[in-house]
Amino acid sequence: QQPVQSPQAVILREGEDAVINCSSSKALYSVHWYRQKHGEAPVFLMILLKGGEQKGHEKISASFNEKKQQSSLYLTASQLSYSGTYFCGTRTADSWGKLQFGAGTQVVVTP
Amino acid sequence: SAVISQKPSRDICQRGTSLTIQCQVDSQVTMMFWYRQQPGQSLTLIATANQGSEATYESGFVIDKFPISRPNLTFSTLTVSNMSPEDSSIYLCSVEDRGVEQFFGPGTRLTVL
Numbered sequence: 001q002q003p004v005q006s007p008q009a010v011i012l013r014e015g016e017d018a019v020i021n022c023s024s025s026k027a028l029y030s031v032h033w034y035r036q037k038h039g040e041a042p043v044f045l046m047i048l049l050k051g052g053e054q055k056g057h058e059k060i061s062a063s064f065n066e067k068k069q070q071s072s073l074y075l076t077a078s079q080l081s082y083s084g085t086y087f088c089g090t091r092t093a094d095s096w097g098k099l100q101f102g103a104g105t106q107v108v109v110t111p
Numbered sequence: 112s113a114v115i116s117q118k119p120s121r122d123i124c125q126r127g128t129s130l131t132i133q134c135q136v137d138s139q140v141t142m143m144f145w146y147r148q149q150p151g152q153s154l155t156l157i158a159t160a161n162q163g164s165e166a167t168y169e170s171g172f173v174i175d176k177f178p179i180s181r182p183n184l185t186f187s188t189l190t191v192s193n194m195s196p197e198d199s200s201i202y203l204c205s206v207e208d209r210g211v212e213q214f215f216g217p218g219t220r221l222t223v224l
Contacts, residue, residue: 040217
């Protein structure tokens with residue numbers, strides 16, 4: 001079942017912060033975050049495994065709350081290069097590696 | 112991380128024809144996946160391709176329409192058969208590396224006229 005992402009879109013000025021949420025109705029084994037720029041393939045940002053760890057990639061970090069079956073991606077002090085569509089992919093324990101992707105969150109960072 | 116290449120990068124095809132997309136990885140991987148991304152949409156899994164076994168298809172996708180081969184641990188093909196304009200999409204292969212991380216190839220942009 002497809003995870004639910006929110007918001008659908010966000011517009012930021014350079015330097016502002018944003019949070020993207022991803023929630024699932026199923027118990028999750030891992031959450032994968034990707035960024036896709038127009039005309040390009042999705043680029044892997046980070047993976048969060050069951051255990052509640054928090055990770056970071058540049059000034060982008062994420063958390064994973066197993067009990068709530070949700071993950072959040074934090075864009076801190078956003079840069080123009082952060083513009084793109086962010087997708088979360090979720091994996092359950094019995095999915096044999098298959099990821100279900102959310103609908104995506106379009107992020108536009110303006111000067 | 113694994114380096115993934117796809118051929119062709121894009122193609123324009125006529126209705127009723129077939130196209131075979133190749134996915135090459137620079138290292139041996141167990142799990143390979145094929146996704147479709149329709150314009151402005153999310154990523155939808157077509158099938159899982161594991162070496163030495165038949166591909167496993169997701170609901171809504173059938174082998175006759177999307178036959179897959181996986182002859183070894185570094186290569187896979189996806190064929191889009193008897194194409195219609197509704198098959199116009201980006202087709203992406205992905206691989207599972209380092210145990211759990213998944214990386215995407217550059218994609219094949221298909222337009223069916």
